[in-house]
Amino acid sequence: MKKLNFLFFIVLISLFGCEIKKEDMNKQKEVKEEFVMYTPSEMTLLMRDMFVFQEASKKLIEKGALPKKFPERFKQIHTAELSDQFTHNTSFQNFTNLYFRNIENLDNSTKESVKNNFNIAIQSCIACHKTTCTGPITRIKKLLIE
Ligand code: HEC
Structure with a gap:
């Protein structure tokens, strides 16, 4: 076992x-x-949760609907505890701020702008991941809407 x-x-x-x-x-x-006995960090759990949320948003947008508003709980990215190899340094904070600005634009989208704004938000997941945690990038790219 x-x-x-x-x-x-x-x-x-x-x-x-x-x-x-x-x-x-x-x-x-x-x-x-x-x-x-590996236990995932608080941030890892938050990221997995956020991934599932964005997958659902993608489906809604593809059906021509607007996605649900970004849940407050994801704002914890600013403080959530990270695995040992990462820190909340200035670069990390900047990427977090950029990501939240793009999420705000996404939340204020119209049906015309939503697809573009969604892709910009996902690009900012990828931008941060390039500097921190490169493993899931291929998976995150699949969220992009063509
Ligand atoms: C500000 C930087 C940053 C942003 C923005 C960001 N991530 Fe992450 N992500 C990380 C870091 C750092 C980890 C690793 C966390 C740890 O090991 O504690 C991670 C981990 C993950 C994981 C791996 C979880 C696992 O099972 O190991 C997934 C999937 C993920 N992120 C998806 C996303 C998605 C989707 C977005 C955008 C909706 C996003 N991330 C935005 C930094 C970021």
């Missing part, structure tokens, strides 16, 4: 997680026990 969990985690990490250095991977293999 433990072995299964371990494999599942490797698959998860390689699909969606942030990139982990090779040496770290080897170190983690030695401490399998701890590895199995």
Whole structure:
């Protein structure tokens, strides 16, 4: 069972997680026990939640509707606790502010401007991810509406 969990985690990490250095991977293999007990950070949980919300927004926009207003709980990006390798430094704060400005524009969209504003907001997810957590970028790009 433990072995299964371990494999599942490797698959998860390689699909969606942030990139982990090779040496770290080897170190983690030695401490399998701890590895199995990995708990995602507050920010990781928030991001997964936000991903699901944006997926639903994309579907609504594709149907010609306006998406739901951005939920207040996501404002916690400013303070949510991060995994050890990341910090709320100035660059991170700037990307967060840019993202929220774009989300505000998205919330004030008309049916004519919503698709464009949605894509701009998703681009700002990607912009921040390029400087922090590159793993999920391919997945985030799939949110873009063609
Ligand atoms: C200000 C920077 C920033 C913005 C903006 C941002 N992210 Fe993230 N995201 C991160 C960081 C940093 C992590 C890693 C969190 C950690 O490890 O604690 C992360 C993690 C993730 C994860 C991985 C969760 C996992 O399972 O490991 C997903 C998926 C994700 N973000 C999607 C999004 C989406 C979708 C958006 C836009 C709607 C977005 N992010 C906007 C910085 C950002």
